[in-house]
Amino acid sequence: MINALNKENFQKYIDSLRFALYCITHPLDGFWDLTHEKRGTYAAANTILFLTLLVRVMKLRYTSFIFMTVYWEGINIFLYIASVAFPLGMFVVGNWGLTTLFDGKGRLGQVYMACCYALTPYPLIQFPLMVFSNFVTVDEAEFYMVVSVLSLLWAAMLFIAAMGQIHEFGLGKNLLFMVASLFAMLVIVFILLLFFSMISQGIAYFISMGKEIMFRL
Amino acid sequence: MKKIIKSIGALALGAMVFATSSLSVLADEKSYTYNYDYWGDVQDSPDAYTVAGVYTAEAFGLDLNFKSPQGMFVKDSMIYICDTGNNRIVQLERTGPVKFEVVRIFDTIQGDTEVTTLSSPTDIAISEEGDIYISDNGNARIVKVDSDLNYLLQFDLPVDSTVSADSTFQPSKIVIDTAGRVYCIATSINQGLCKYEADGTFSGFVGATPVTFDWMDYIWKKFATQEQRVRMTSFVPTAYDNIYIDHEGFIYACAGGMEEDDLDNGDAAAIRKLNLMGSDILVQNGEWPVYGDLYWGEGGGYEGPSYFTDVTVFENDIYVCLDKNRGRLFGYDDQGKTVFCFGGNGNMDGYFRQPSAIEHMGHDLLVLDSLDCSVTLFTPTEFGSLIYSAVEDFDEGNYEASGESWKKVMELDGNYDLAYIGIGRSLLRQKKYEEAMDYFELKYDDENYSRAYKQYRKEWVEEHIVVIVIVILAAFLIPLSIGKVKKIKHEIDIADIFRA
Numbered sequence: 001m002i003n004a005l006n007k008e009n010f011q012k013y014i015d016s017l018r019f020a021l022y023c024i025t026h027p028l029d030g031f032w033d034l035t036h037e038k039r040g041t042y043a044a045a046n047t048i049l050f051l052t053l054l055v056r057v058m059k060l061r062y063t064s065f066i067f068m069t070v071y072w073e074g075i076n077i078f079l080y081i082a083s084v085a086f087p088l089g090m091f092v093v094g095n096w097g098l099t100t101l102f103d104g105k106g107r108l109g110q111v112y113m114a115c116c117y118a119l120t121p122y123p124l125i126q127f128p129l130m131v132f133s134n135f136v137t138v139d140e141a142e143f144y145m146v147v148s149v150l151s152l153l154w155a156a157m158l159f160i161a162a163m164g165q166i167h168e169f170g171l172g173k174n175l176l177f178m179v180a181s182l183f184a185m186l187v188i189v190f191i192l193l194l195f196f197s198m199i200s201q202g203i204a205y206f207i208s209m210g211k212e213i214m215f216r217l
Numbered sequence: 218m219k220k221i222i223k224s225i226g227a228l229a230l231g232a233m234v235f236a237t238s239s240l241s242v243l244a245d246e247k248s249y250t251y252n253y254d255y256w257g258d259v260q261d262s263p264d265a266y267t268v269a270g271v272y273t274a275e276a277f278g279l280d281l282n283f284k285s286p287q288g289m290f291v292k293d294s295m296i297y298i299c300d301t302g303n304n305r306i307v308q309l310e311r312t313g314p315v316k317f318e319v320v321r322i323f324d325t326i327q328g329d330t331e332v333t334t335l336s337s338p339t340d341i342a343i344s345e346e347g348d349i350y351i352s353d354n355g356n357a358r359i360v361k362v363d364s365d366l367n368y369l370l371q372f373d374l375p376v377d378s379t380v381s382a383d384s385t386f387q388p389s390k391i392v393i394d395t396a397g398r399v400y401c402i403a404t405s406i407n408q409g410l411c412k413y414e415a416d417g418t419f420s421g422f423v424g425a426t427p428v429t430f431d432w433m434d435y436i437w438k439k440f441a442t443q444e445q446r447v448r449m450t451s452f453v454p455t456a457y458d459n460i461y462i463d464h465e466g467f468i469y470a471c472a473g474g475m476e477e478d479d480l481d482n483g484d485a486a487a488i489r490k491l492n493l494m495g496s497d498i499l500v501q502n503g504e505w506p507v508y509g510d511l512y513w514g515e516g517g518g519y520e521g522p523s524y525f526t527d528v529t530v531f532e533n534d535i536y537v538c539l540d541k542n543r544g545r546l547f548g549y550d551d552q553g554k555t556v557f558c559f560g561g562n563g564n565m566d567g568y569f570r571q572p573s574a575i576e577h578m579g580h581d582l583l584v585l586d587s588l589d590c591s592v593t594l595f596t597p598t599e600f601g602s603l604i605y606s607a608v609e610d611f612d613e614g615n616y617e618a619s620g621e622s623w624k625k626v627m628e629l630d631g632n633y634d635l636a637y638i639g640i641g642r643s644l645l646r647q648k649k650y651e652e653a654m655d656y657f658e659l660k661y662d663d664e665n666y667s668r669a670y671k672q673y674r675k676e677w678v679e680e681h682i683v684v685i686v687i688v689i690l691a692a693f694l695i696p697l698s699i700g701k702v703k704k705i706k707h708e709i710d711i712a713d714i715f716r717a
Contacts, residue, residue, distance in 0.1 A: 066663040071256055135674070137667030 016041040020048060020120045024154070027161035034117060035110045035166055042109065045116035049088075051123040053081050059126060064133040067144055087185065088115060094184030099167045099177055106166035114166045118158035125151035249567065250559040252633065255504050255661050257511050260632040265548070265557040265601035266582060268567040269594045270315045277309060277317055283590035288340035288352070288390070291576040291583065295320070298585065298592070299338045299351075306338055306351065311578065315594065328368030332356050340390045350393055352401065357386040359401060359413075372399055375411050375419040392462040400460060400468060407456040409495065410470070423495035425454040426472055429484040455485070459574075463530035467492060469499075471538060473524035480508050480522055487525050488538060502664075503554040509540050509547050510558070519543050519562065527575045529582070533609045537575060537582060544569035546582070546595075554635060556604060567593065580605055600629050607639055616646035634660045645669050650676065 019039045023030030034040040057080065060070050092115055096108045106114070125147060133144055164174035248261035274282045284302025291297075296309045296317070305324035309317045325333050336355025343349055347364040359372040374386035387404035388411075394400070397415035400423070409425035430452040438446055457470045468491040479485035487508040490499035505511055509523025523540035530536040534551035544563070548556035561568045571588035580602065582595040597605065607622035620643030627636040641656030642665060650673035657666035678685065 065658055065661050066667065069255070069661050137671050138663050139667065 013041055013043045015039070016044040017047060020044065020117050023117050023162075024120045024124075024158060027158055028165060031114055031117070031158075031162045031165035034114060034162075035106065040113050040117060042113060045113040048120055048123070049085075049116045052119045053084060055123040055127050055130070056084060057081065059130050062134070063130050064136070066136070066138055066141060067133050090185045090188050091115065091181055094188055095163065095177070095181040098180050098184050099163075099169075102173075102177070104167035104169070104177075106163075110166055111163075114162035115159065118162045119155055121151050121154040121158065125154075249561075250557055252557060253505055253511055253555050254632065254634055257505055262557065262633060263600040263630050264559065264598050265604065266546075266559060266595040267598050269581070269596040271566050271591050271593050272317065273591045277307070277592075278319055279307065279322070285587045286585055286590065287573055287587060288338070289574040289576050289583065289585045289592075290341045290343060291578050292343045294578070295343075296576070296578070296583065296592075297341045297343070297349075299341055301337050301339055301354075301587075304335050304337060304355070306335065306341060314596070323366060326360065326362050326366045326368050328362070330360075330368045330371065333368075339388070342391050342393050344393050344397060345395060348397075350391055350399060352388040352391045354387055354389060357388075359388050359391055359399060361417075370417045372401070372413045372417055372419075375403075375406070375422075377408075377419065377422070379408055380406065390457075390459050392460050392468060394462060394466050400462070402457045402460060402470075404456075407454045409454070410457065410460065410468070410491075424468070424470060424489065424491040424497075425495075426457070426485070426489070428452050428454050429476065429479045458525065459527040461528050461530055463534075463536075464532050467498070469528045469530055469536060471525035471528045473526055473541060475508075475522065477513065477522055480506070487523065488528060488536075499553065500551060501553040503549070503552060505555070507538075507547075507549050507553050509538065509545065510543065517562070523547070526573060529575045529577045531577055531580065531605075533605060533612060535605070535608065537577070539572050539575040539584065541572060544572055546575070546584070550608065550635070554638075556635065557601070564589075567595075569593070600626065603629070604635070607636075611639070611643065616643045619643045620647070638662050638665065641665055641669070645672075648672070 016039060019030070019034070023034060057077065059068065060075065060080070092108070092112045096104070096106065096111045098104075099106065099111075129144060129147055129151070136144060160174065160178060163169070163178060164171065167174070167177070169177065247259075248264075250262045250264045250266075252260045252262045254260045270276075281300075281303055283298070283300050286298055287301040288299035289297065294311045296311065298307045298309070300307055303324075305322055307322050308320040310320050312318050324335050326335070327333065334356075335351065335353055337353075338351050339354045340352040341349065348369065349362050349364065349366070351360050351362070353360050357374065360368065361370040361372070362368055372388075374380065374382070374384070376382075384405065388401045389404055390402040392400050398420075399413040400410045401413070403411055406422075407425070409422035412420050412423050414420050434449070435452075438449060441449065455472050455475060458473045459471050461469045463469060469488060470491055471488045472485075473487070475485040475487060480487065483506065486497060486499070486506075488499065489497040492498050499507065501507055509525065513520065513522050519542055521542060523538075523545065524542040525538045526541040527539045528536055535556055536549055538547045538549070539545075540547060540560075543561060545558055545560040547558050550556050559567075562570065564570070569584065569586050569589065571586060572584050573587040574585040576583045576585075580597050584593045584595070585591075586593065603622050603626045607619045607626060610616075610619035610622060620640050623636045623639035623643065626633055627640065630636070637656045637660040641653045641660075641662065644650075644653035644656065645665065645668065650669045653669040654666055654673060657663075657669060
């Protein structure tokens with residue numbers, strides 16, 4: 001019984017992962033079905049996000065130096081991962097926070113899932129491109145550049161399509177809220193900065209008070 | 218018990234302080250010679266040059282001390298120094314590796330001219346035939362005399378509509394080409410170099426620096442009144458500071474005092490190599506522009522970019538620029554890559570107070586200091602000589618010898634980027650593409666890497682052409698045949714005759 005369930009779950013996971021390919025080729029239809037027909041899973045979304053981060057890190061090492069020279073002394077792998085994951089998280093929260101006030105139908109988890117699905121072109125294109133980069137000379141560098149930019153543009157387009165379908169917004173409203181989400185991200189950054197600087201001030205206060213007491217004793 | 222813990226703590230703290238301080242001492246101790254790597258990080262380097270001697274007038278055996286000497290010229294083993302403040306020229310001969318003898322000292326010329334004395338000579342140049350050209354600044358002329366100082370010709374204020382006829386001609390630096398044409402930098406003339414034909418006629422200005430201006434200033438100027446405009450800085454070309462003519466007849470002109478922003482965004486060049494048309498043909502294939510120090514932060518009372526006051530070019534196309542600001546010498550190769558940087562301001566040997574001119578004699582360098590009134594003689598070390606022999610061997614086509622020299626350079630300094638690229642280039646010429654690629658990749662030389670890789674890829678494809686064809690065929694045929702087999706199987710399965 002458990003085995004059968006696992007098998008069923010696994011099949012569902014594979015199907016939802018495969019559905020990402022449908023999403024990126026049929027964005028409007030795909031992202032509608034993603035939530036409304038429950039064809040996406042969190043497991044698949046997590047997998048795509050993981051692959052995106054993995055490919056991004058792998059690119060550091062395995063892209064030909066013609067396209068990417070890495071100053072290894074200046075690389076912090078966690079910061080490097082956070083440079084994608086953190087803005088993504090902020091966008092998800094910011095977008096959900098805003099749209100939920102303005103008739104957005106998507107829930108937080110659904111926004112996250114759609115965002116991850118929209119990232120699909122990145123690992124899908126960048127990984128083969130990374131391998132390809134090792135077989136070209138500077139004269140042929142244009143191919144790499146064009147395809148690389150295309151993958152990013154594609155993902156950006158998917159983001160817009162995904163948000164529109166999740167929240168059931170029209171095009172104008174959707175674009176407006178994409179821009180508004182960016183501002184929401186700025187607000188989040190501001191509040192986080194404020195929060196951490198306050199916390200560190202507070203901690204510093206207690207540390208110095210502790211030191212003072214130690215000296216007096 | 219408490220005491221023990223305390224003492225251990227103190228010991229540990231002491232050890233930590235000691236460890237960090239010794240580390241910081243190591244980090245602070247910069248070597249005399251350094252280099253910029255691919256990332257623009259300063260890499261300490263073995264010395265390329267050492268001081269063989271610092272010569273004052275006394276050391277040369279002169280009667281008078283130098284007084285703010287400005288110009289210097291080297292021809293074969295002869296050295297001419299313009300002792301500007303004493304209105305005379307000193308000619309020395311190098312008779313031994315570190316030995317100089319005075320040949321003659323002259324402050325007058327003979328012949329058919331009104332003024333026979335020299336006044337503040339700022340520069341001197343000797344033609345192939347031995348004629349001497351003196352930039353006689355105080356007498357507003359460039360005078361040409363033969364080797365026995367008999368007056369031949371003089372070059373006066375340019376006759377041009379852009380030059381006011383009643384202004385004084387103040388020639389500062391001169392060079393002559395093989396045809397006897399004179400190129401001159403004159404104070405308050407910024408249209409470029411004044412070019413004179415061999416017969417003394419002025420024939421035009423060449424190679425003015427491109428005019429740079431600030432957009433904000435430009436817009437302000439549009440709204441300003443006539444009076445305000447007069448007070449504003451005008452957009453004019455920057456005058457050159459010094460010129461040098463290399464063995465191929467190209468003029469290297471350096472202009473110090475460029476704006477930091479202009480240098481940074483490439484609007485201004487600290488040094489230009491001028492062809493006959495006066496356009497800049499300096500190759501800048503290095504990772505960093507040819508403008509001396511990359512970091513211009515204040516330190517030791519000096520700030521701003523390097524101020525190139527003179528330049529000299531070796532026969533192997535390596536050129537050395539002299540930075541007046543921080544008293545440093547910067548060597549660049551024909552691709553514009555840094556070969557060495559060394560020197561500094563100070564009173565020790567190998568440091569300068571106000572360097573004004575640089576010349577080379579063979580591979581040795583001579584630097585004239587106008588405030589210290591001395592000439593510093595630098596001779597290349599083993600490291601420096603190896604670099605030169607590697608470069609020269611490569612230019613002559615001895616690629617293997619060049620590679621060997623670069624390998625020795627690399628043994629002396631593993632952080633020397635040019636050595637890796639040099640080895641790679643030598644391997645590339647020897648058709649060892651795969652090894653060459655490794656060296657280029659280590660130092661991020663994508664152009665050369667691509668050159669090697671292209672050949673390597675071509676060879677690989679030629680060697681494996683059979684396998685490649687088989688793989689491609691297989692990629693097409695196998696799916697096709699699988700489909701075919703399945704179809705046949707299907708037809709057999711549904712065929713009537715097998716249905717009992």
